[in-house]
Amino acid sequence: MQQPYDTRPARTGPARVLVVDDDPTVAEVVAGYLDRAGYVVDRADDGPSALTRAAEHRPDLVVLDLMLPGMDGLEVCRRMRGHGPVPVIMLTARGDEDDRILGLEVGADDYVTKPFSPRELVLRVESVLRRTRPAATAHPLGAAGLTVDPAARRATKNGTELSLTLREFDLLAFFLRHPGRAYGREDLMREVWGWDFGDLSTVTVHVRRLRGKVEDDPARPRLIRTVWGVGYRFDPRGQEAD
Numbered sequence: 001m002q003q004p005y006d007t008r009p010a011r012t013g014p015a016r017v018l019v020v021d022d023d024p025t026v027a028e029v030v031a032g033y034l035d036r037a038g039y040v041v042d043r044a045d046d047g048p049s050a051l052t053r054a055a056e057h058r059p060d061l062v063v064l065d066l067m068l069p070g071m072d073g074l075e076v077c078r079r080m081r082g083h084g085p086v087p088v089i090m091l092t093a094r095g096d097e098d099d100r101i102l103g104l105e106v107g108a109d110d111y112v113t114k115p116f117s118p119r120e121l122v123l124r125v126e127s128v129l130r131r132t133r134p135a136a137t138a139h140p141l142g143a144a145g146l147t148v149d150p151a152a153r154r155a156t157k158n159g160t161e162l163s164l165t166l167r168e169f170d171l172l173a174f175f176l177r178h179p180g181r182a183y184g185r186e187d188l189m190r191e192v193w194g195w196d197f198g199d200l201s202t203v204t205v206h207v208r209r210l211r212g213k214v215e216d217d218p219a220r221p222r223l224i225r226t227v228w229g230v231g232y233r234f235d236p237r238g239q240e241a242d
Helices: 024-036 047-056 073-082 097-105 118-132 166-177 185-193 201-214
Strands: 016-020 040-044 061-065 088-093 110-114 141-143 146-149 154-157 182-184 224-227 231-234
Touching: 016 024, 016 047, 024 040, 024 061, 024 118, 040 047, 047 061, 047 073, 061 073, 061 118, 073 088, 088 118, 110 118, 118 166, 141 166, 146 166, 154 166, 166 185, 166 201, 166 231, 182 185, 185 201, 185 231, 201 224
Parallel strands: 016 040, 016 061, 061 088, 088 110
Antiparallel strands: 141 146, 146 154, 182 231, 224 231
C-alpha cells in the first residue's frame, strides 16, 4: 500500500533523480541533460537494479521507462511506492494510450511519450519537483470532513490520513480552494498540472482515482461532481444528485 507523504525535512542541496531505462542511449542523453540542469543523477537499466538504487539512495523523483525487461515499469512503480512516496514520470511509447493510462492508474505523476525532447523532460521534472516542495505560507484547507495541509503535504478524511499521489494531493487542494465552481479538464490541467496543453485523459484518470479515496461511494460521487459538458465541480455539501 502506498504510504502517506513523507514528513521528514526536505533534503538540502540539489535534487536526486533516478533514471531507469534499458536503452543506454536514451538513459545517457536524459542523464546528461538532468546533470547539466543541476540534478544529482543515478541510473538503472532494469527493475531490480532500480529498486536497489532507490533503496540505497532515496530519489526525489524517478524517470521510469514503462517497457523494461523482466519487471515492467508499472511493477517497479508499485514496489517503489510501497516503500514510501516518490514522484514518478513515466516514459511510454507514442500511441500506447492504454499503457499511459495504466501508468497513471498506478500513481505516475506525469508521463512523456517517446520520442521526446530531453529539454521538455527536464521542464517536466522541474514542474513536478516544484510541486513537491512544501508551501510554508499556505494555510490548511478543509470541507466535508476533508482537510489538506499544504505545508506538511498531508490530507485526511474524517481524521484518517489519505494516501495521495502528488497530483491527487494538488487536485484535492485545488478543489478545496474553489468550492462550488465548475472547471473544465483544460482548466484543471492548466491550474493543477501547470500545462497549457496535454492529454486530457490525465485529468480524467486522476479525478477517478481521487474519488476512490475521498468519496463514500465512488460510483455515486457527491463531493467531486461531474458537470456534463463542462467538467467537474467540488460540492462541499455532498448532496445527492437530483
